[in-house]
Amino acid sequence: MEESSSRVDRTGLLALAVDIAREAGALARRRRAEGVAVAATKSTLADVVTEADREVEDLVRARLAAARPGDAILGEEGGATGAPAGDPTGITWVVDPIDGTVNYLYGIPHYAVSIAAVTGEPTAARWQQQVGVVYQPVTDELFHATRGGGAWLGDQRLHVGAPTAAGALVATGFGYDPATHEGDFARLRRVMPLARDIRRAGAASLDLAYVAAGRLDGYFERGLHPWDHAAGGLLVVEAGGRVGGMPDGAPGREMTIAAGPELFERISSAVYQ
Ligand code: IPD
Ligand code: CA
Numbered sequence: 001m002e003e004s005s006s007r008v009d010r011t012g013l014l015a016l017a018v019d020i021a022r023e024a025g026a027l028a029r030r031r032r033a034e035g036v037a038v039a040a041t042k043s044t045l046a047d048v049v050t051e052a053d054r055e056v057e058d059l060v061r062a063r064l065a066a067a068r069p070g071d072a073i074l075g076e077e078g079g080a081t082g083a084p085a086g087d088p089t090g091i092t093w094v095v096d097p098i099d100g101t102v103n104y105l106y107g108i109p110h111y112a113v114s115i116a117a118v119t120g121e122p123t124a125a126r127w128q129q130q131v132g133v134v135y136q137p138v139t140d141e142l143f144h145a146t147r148g149g150g151a152w153l154g155d156q157r158l159h160v161g162a163p164t165a166a167g168a169l170v171a172t173g174f175g176y177d178p179a180t181h182e183g184d185f186a187r188l189r190r191v192m193p194l195a196r197d198i199r200r201a202g203a204a205s206l207d208l209a210y211v212a213a214g215r216l217d218g219y220f221e222r223g224l225h226p227w228d229h230a231a232g233g234l235l236v237v238e239a240g241g242r243v244g245g246m247p248d249g250a251p252g253r254e255m256t257i258a259a260g261p262e263l264f265e266r267i268s269s270a271v272y273q
Contacts (some may be wrong), residue, residue, distance in 0.1 A: 008130050010146040013091070017133040018144060020063045024056045025137030028098055028156045030066040031055065036105055046103060047176035053077050060115065064093050074122045076227045090131070092122040094230035100132075101201030109138035114205035116230035122231070123226060125250040132231030134209040143209040143235055151212045151238035160241035160260040161214035163241035167196035168217035168263055171207040173224035174200070184222060191220065194263070200257045204256075207231025211258045212239035218259030218267050229256055247272055 004035060031052040037047045057077040064073060070089040073081045076096045083089065093115065098104050099113030113135045118127035134143045143158070145151040151158040163169070188198070199216065201207060204224055212215040212235035215273045229251055233243040243265040245251045251258075257267050 002099060007116075008091070008119060008147075009150065010131050014131045014133070014146055016064075016067050017093075017115045017117060017131055018135075019058055019192060020143065021133045021135035021142065024060050024097060024115075025039050025135045027053055027059055028056050028104070028111070028113065029137040030106060032107070035064075038105065040190045042176075043177070044176045046102070046138050048105060050105060051103065052097075052104070053098045053101055056113065057095060058111075059097050059130070060113075061098055063065045065203075066074075071117075072122070074226060076225065080122070088220065090119050091117050092119075092127075093117055093121050096227035099205040099228060100201075108202070110136075110201050110206060111138075111203055112136045112205050112209075114227060114231045116234060118230060122230075124229070124245070124252050127226075127230070129230060129234035129237075132234035134205045134207060134231050134235065136209075143212065145212075145231075145238040146236045146239075147234065149238065151235045155214055158212045158221060158235070158239040159214060160211060160236065160239045161217050162260050163194075163196070163217045163263055168194050168259075168267075169197055169199065170267070171199040171201060171205060171210070171216045171219040172197045172209070173202070173221040173223075177223075180223060187222070187271050190273050191267055194218075194266055194270060201216060204228040205232040208243075208258055209235050212236045217255070218263045220255065220257045220267050220271055222255050223253055224251065224256045225253070233258065244268070 015194040072083045096114040104111040116132040245255045
C-alpha cells in the first residue's frame with residue numbers, strides 16, 4: 001500500500017539517510033585519499049564516472065535495501081530500481097553518490113553525497129520530497145531537511161539570505177555538453193546585473209544547500225537531473241526559499257532556480273527575459 005504523505009515516518013527516514021550519507025561520505029573520502037581515476041565517460045568526454053562513484057552508490061543501495069526492502073531507488077549510476085511487486089511502500093530514494101565528481105577527480109574537496117526520500121513519481125513535477133540530506137565529507141557538514149520540519153546544519157536552523165544593495169551572490173553551473181554553453185553564457189549575461197559576484201563551485205547539491213544556509217543568495221542552472229536537486233531543493237524550500245524551473249514550472253533539466261522569494265522572481269525574469 002502506498003503511504004499517504006501524512007503517514008510517512010520522516011523521522012525514521014531521516015535517521016537512515018543521515019547514517020548512510022555519513023558512511024558513504026567516509027568511503028568516498030577514503031577512496032579519494034587512495035587515488036582516483038576515471039572509470040568511464042557518460043554523456044560527453046567531460047562527463048565522467050569514477051570507480052568510487054559506483055562503489056559509493058552500491059554501498060548506499062545495499063544499506064537502503066537491507067533497511068527498507070520495499071522502497072524504490074533512483075541513483076545516478078545505477079538508474080531506477082523498482083520496489084518489489086506486492087510490497088511497495090510508496091517511497092523512492094533519489095541518490096547522487098558523489099555530486100561534484102569532476103571536483104572529486106581533481107582533488108578539490110567540494111563534493112557531497114546527496115540522498116532524498118520522495119513520495120510520488122521520482123520526477124520534480126510529481127514528487128513530494130519527504131527528507132533530504134546533503135553531506136560534505138571533507139568539511140564534515142551535514143545539511144538535512146524534512147518536509148514541514150525545517151532545514152538544518154547540525155542543530156542550527158537554516159534560513160535563506162536576502163541580497164543587500166551590493167547585489168546577490170549567485171551560483172550557477174555549465175552542463176557537460178558544449179552545445180549548450182552559448183545559451184548558458186547568454187543567461188549568465190542577463191543575470192549578471194543582479195549579482196555582486198558569481199560562483200561556479202561544481203556541485204549542484206551543495207549550491208542548493210548553500211542557498212538554504214544563506215552562504216549564497218541564489219542559484220540557477222540548466223541541465224540538472226533529479227538526483228542533483230532532490231535533497232538540496234527540499235533544503236531551500238524548508239529554509240524559506242523557492243525552487244522552480246521554467247515560469248510556474250518545476251525544477252528540472254530545462255532550468256532550476258533557487259533563492260529567497262524576491263530574488264527568485266528577479267533571477268527568473270532575467271533568465272526568461
Ligand atoms: C554535476 C554537478 C555540477 C553540475 C552538473 C551536475 P555530478 O553532478 O552537480 O555542479 O553543473 O550539472 O551533473 O556529475 O558531479 O554528479
Ligand atoms: Ca554524481
